[in-house]
Amino acid sequence: MPSSIPQLLSGLNPEQLAAVTLPPQHALILAGAGSGKTRVLTTRIAWLISTGQAGPHSILAVTFTNKAAKEMLARLSAMLPINTRGMWIGTFHGLCNRLLRAHYREAGLPQLFQILDQADQLSAIKRLVRSLNIDDEKFPPRELQHFINAQKEQGVRANAVEAWDDFARRRVEIYAAYEQQCQREGVVDFAELLLRSFELLERNEILRRHYQERFQHILVDEFQDTNRLQYAWLRQLAGKAMHIAGGRAKNDLPPNPLPGEGGDYPGAPINGAWIFAVGDDDQSIYAFRGAEVGNMRDLEREFKVAKVIRLEQNYRSHGNILDAANAIIKNNEARLGKNLWTDAGSGEPLRVFEANSDLDEARWIVEEIQGLSRDHSRSEIALLYRSNAQSRVLEHALFNARLPYRVYGGLRFFERQEIKHALAYLRLIANPDDDTAFARVVNFPTRGIGARSLEQLADAAKAQGSSLHAAIGQLGGKAQSSLSTFAQLIVRMREGSADLPLPEVVDHVLDLSGLREHYRNEKEGQDRLENLDELINAAASFVSEEGQHLATDVPMEEQSDLASFLAHASLEAGEHQAGDSDEAIQLMTVHSAKGLEFNVVFISGLEEGLFPHENAVPEERGLEEERRLMYVAVTRARQRLYLSFAQTRMLHGQTRYNLPSRFLDEIPAGLLKWLTPKLKNAYVPKEAPWQDEVKPKTSHKPLPLRRANAPPMHQAIAARREDDSGLRIGQNVMHAKFGQGVIIQSEGSGQDARVQVNFRHAGMKWLALSVAKLSPA
DNA sequence: ATTGACGCTATTTTT
DNA sequence: TAGCGTCAAT
Numbered sequence: 001m002p003s004s005i006p007q008l009l010s011g012l013n014p015e016q017l018a019a020v021t022l023p024p025q026h027a028l029i030l031a032g033a034g035s036g037k038t039r040v041l042t043t044r045i046a047w048l049i050s051t052g053q054a055g056p057h058s059i060l061a062v063t064f065t066n067k068a069a070k071e072m073l074a075r076l077s078a079m080l081p082i083n084t085r086g087m088w089i090g091t092f093h094g095l096c097n098r099l100l101r102a103h104y105r106e107a108g109l110p111q112l113f114q115i116l117d118q119a120d121q122l123s124a125i126k127r128l129v130r131s132l133n134i135d136d137e138k139f140p141p142r143e144l145q146h147f148i149n150a151q152k153e154q155g156v157r158a159n160a161v162e163a164w165d166d167f168a169r170r171r172v173e174i175y176a177a178y179e180q181q182c183q184r185e186g187v188v189d190f191a192e193l194l195l196r197s198f199e200l201l202e203r204n205e206i207l208r209r210h211y212q213e214r215f216q217h218i219l220v221d222e223f224q225d226t227n228r229l230q231y232a233w234l235r236q237l238a239g240k241a242m243h244i245a246g247g248r249a250k251n252d253l254p255p256n257p258l259p260g261e262g263g264d265y266p267g268a269p270i271n272g273a274w275i276f277a278v279g280d281d282d283q284s285i286y287a288f289r290g291a292e293v294g295n296m297r298d299l300e301r302e303f304k305v306a307k308v309i310r311l312e313q314n315y316r317s318h319g320n321i322l323d324a325a326n327a328i329i330k331n332n333e334a335r336l337g338k339n340l341w342t343d344a345g346s347g348e349p350l351r352v353f354e355a356n357s358d359l360d361e362a363r364w365i366v367e368e369i370q371g372l373s374r375d376h377s378r379s380e381i382a383l384l385y386r387s388n389a390q391s392r393v394l395e396h397a398l399f400n401a402r403l404p405y406r407v408y409g410g411l412r413f414f415e416r417q418e419i420k421h422a423l424a425y426l427r428l429i430a431n432p433d434d435d436t437a438f439a440r441v442v443n444f445p446t447r448g449i450g451a452r453s454l455e456q457l458a459d460a461a462k463a464q465g466s467s468l469h470a471a472i473g474q475l476g477g478k479a480q481s482s483l484s485t486f487a488q489l490i491v492r493m494r495e496g497s498a499d500l501p502l503p504e505v506v507d508h509v510l511d512l513s514g515l516r517e518h519y520r521n522e523k524e525g526q527d528r529l530e531n532l533d534e535l536i537n538a539a540a541s542f543v544s545e546e547g548q549h550l551a552t553d554v555p556m557e558e559q560s561d562l563a564s565f566l567a568h569a570s571l572e573a574g575e576h577q578a579g580d581s582d583e584a585i586q587l588m589t590v591h592s593a594k595g596l597e598f599n600v601v602f603i604s605g606l607e608e609g610l611f612p613h614e615n616a617v618p619e620e621r622g623l624e625e626e627r628r629l630m631y632v633a634v635t636r637a638r639q640r641l642y643l644s645f646a647q648t649r650m651l652h653g654q655t656r657y658n659l660p661s662r663f664l665d666e667i668p669a670g671l672l673k674w675l676t677p678k679l680k681n682a683y684v685p686k687e688a689p690w691q692d693e694v695k696p697k698t699s700h701k702p703l704p705l706r707r708a709n710a711p712p713m714h715q716a717i718a719a720r721r722e723d724d725s726g727l728r729i730g731q732n733v734m735h736a737k738f739g740q741g742v743i744i745q746s747e748g749s750g751q752d753a754r755v756q757v758n759f760r761h762a763g764m765k766w767l768a769l770s771v772a773k774l775s776p777a
Numbered sequence: 778a779t780t781g782a783c784g785c786t787a788t789t790t791t792t
Numbered sequence: 793t794a795g796c797g798t799c800a801a802t
Contacts, residue, residue: 063791064791064792065791065792066791066792067791068791091791091792092791092792093791093792094792115792117792118790118792190792191792193792194792222791225791285789286789286790286791288788288789288790289789289790289791386788386789387787387788387789388788388789389787389788389793389794392793392794409790446778448778450778570792571792572792573792589788589789589790590789591788591789591790591791592789592790592791594791595791610788613788613789614788615788615789616788616789625789629789650793651787651793652786652787652793652794653793653794654793
């Protein structure tokens with residue numbers, strides 16, 4: 001058991017060591033990409049515990065993702081012979097959920113309150129909009145959702161929103177109505193978890209003091225991603241009260257003594273905790289979602305952080321990659337300042353490829369990957385792009401080449417339609433007043449409850465201010481009877497599963513609800529049936545791990561397995577996709593790549609308008625966030641980094657001519673090796689050792705030079721394409737699938753060029769040159 | 778209740 | 793381009 005202290009600390013560099021063993025005080029660790037951030041965080045916890053400075057229960061560690069939390073727990077258990085299960089290590093939302101479950105009464109919530117995920121929240125808002133007869137042109141549910149969440153994340157309740165005109169006032173009314181609806185239904189959305197638990201601590205002095213005394217060390221991961229509410233929540237627990245209304249910090253509550261200021265012995269703050277925040281302002285890429293990098297400066301100031309520790313030694317990437325990253329990020333104004341370095345050597349130059357089109361770019365990437373596959377496992381190769389739409393061309397090319405790939409960002413397990421349906425039934429068992437769940441499955445599988453019946457029901461519910469379920473009795477006629485049948489179904493489900501273990505409850509519900517039957521009869525229902533069975537498995541493994549989750553001193557008040565499982569399903573949407581083969585090329589947006597690393601990384605679509613994105617550039621601080629995004633992308637690569645862009649790209653059904661991304665210009669030319677002839681306006685240093693090695697992978701003639709801002713001429717592209725392919729009317733060609741043939745005629749130019757080929761066996765075909773692989777024969 | 782046509786829209790997204 | 797949501801038609 002590696003738990004001796006020297007062992008724990010061995011292998012840390014001086015800065016890491018300083019951070020890990022920092023004497024009790026508030027700390028801000030500026031941890032660059034690949035600098036061992038997670039290691040520092042977990043070792044710090046292990047060090048606090050094994051030196052006897054803190055008990056496991058006096059530590060609170062918070063992350064943003066479940067993945068990060070699990071990682072931390074796993075590493076901690078490897079370092080210390082303790083049971084980490086009862087520790088308060090989790091996501092902001094997970095910990096808030098825990099707090100609210102333990103004190104649901106004080107928080108004004110029903111014991112079995114449900115959590116709405118984004119999609120649930122949206123449908124709840126749509127339902128509200130309909131029931132209040134709100135013009136959804138004027139108030140699109142999506143915008144309302146955004147507005148409500150933004151308010152909550154600023155700590156602003158409906159009654160505190162400042163509204164100056166009719167529109168704003170109406171919007172606030174809707175916000176208020178939404179809050180009422182949630183309260184009546186016994187559900188909370190993600191932001192509500194945070195805000196509720198913040199308010200709980202703010203208002204309930206006993207609880208606040210309890211937790212402030214309990215937690216002596218608060219460790220925060222990815223601190224640059226915290227929003228105002230999360231920061232306020234941390235301050236609350238750390239013992240510094242803060243009002244966050246309107247985003248203005250109003251310290252008009254009598255502040256609790258700052259840790260250390262009122263304590264009479266060192267290292268043990270009375271009524272508060274020491275904050276140990278780890279973050280990287282250069283990797284702040286979620287401002288659009290409310291993250292406030294400014295929290296780092298605020299923490300430094302408000303908690304009087306004596307010295308910011310910088311972790312700048314990078315253990316991930318070769319020097320050239322880091323140099324490029326440093327050079328890029330240096331163009332940002334507002335930075336805390338940091339420069340990554342490595343002793344791993346400079347490695348290879350960054351390879352740059354200019355493609356004629358997005359299709360060419362994709363084909364080139366595929367060729368390059370095929371060449372790489374001897375030295376690198378496929379899962380060590382990542383294709384990154386700025387926006388999801390770009391994945392399609394890449395997927396297409398990979399598919400044609402029969403290269404296995406995996407796209408991040410699809411539907412996750414608990415977000416699948418059939419799973420959501422099943423969960424809705426489970427939710428109704430726990431709480432029949434959950435109208436979101438009710439509306440979702442009242443007529444699924446169809447049981448003859450039409451829109452008109454539901455409208456009547458909604459009206460009745462509104463009239464008596466009750467849930468849909470409770471309003472069934474108020475109806476008459478046909479609607480009444482079919483709805484009563486449904487209500488009885490829920491009752492039977494609840495009674496039938498009363499004493500069953502959770503997995504059997506799920507199983508039971510799948511049968512009684514008719515979901516199984518429904519998907520059995522559906523032609524494409526096989527996958528869905530399998531997923532439903534998988535849900536039973538998920539319930540089973542959840543229960544078997546659950547016993548340990550509850551090993552805590554927090555009174556969990558006979559929380560049922562069902563409620564915990566439902567919370568789990570909302571808070572952790574599960575794997576992104578059935579983890580097909582592990583041996584697959586990884587495709588993802590730059591955002592999703594944050595926190596990951598790969599031997600080989602391709603950053604594609606490095607074009608003005610795409611990356612940096614055109615919508616971001618005019619935004620305030622938008623370009624800087626794009627640049628941080630680029631910084632994140634570059635620092636994902638361990639050994640080899642490819643940068644590519646295309647002259648022509650199909651976007652929204654239109655051909656666009658983009659200029660190369662300015663971020664390419666921000667990389668010192670000496671770090672780059674152009675695989676295609678270099679652009680005219682780019683600087684070519686004499687001392688660059690790689691410039692004379694230029695050897696195009698594909699047969700690219702020197703490009704006609706073009707002025708910046710001038711779109712390439714059509715003729716130029718068309719001419720080049722003909723040159724490139726060497727195709728003309730009458731030409732004999734070979735095609736992979738159709739075999740030998742001859743070109744009959746052609747039309748279009750550039751991207752749209754097509755030829756008609758008469759194949760010996762396959763007959764007459766029109767082929768797009770940009771897609772079909774035709775070689776002269 | 779399901780199907781098809783039309784029109785709109787189109788960064789990024791932990792929980 | 794294509795994926796979605798709404799709407800009308802079956």
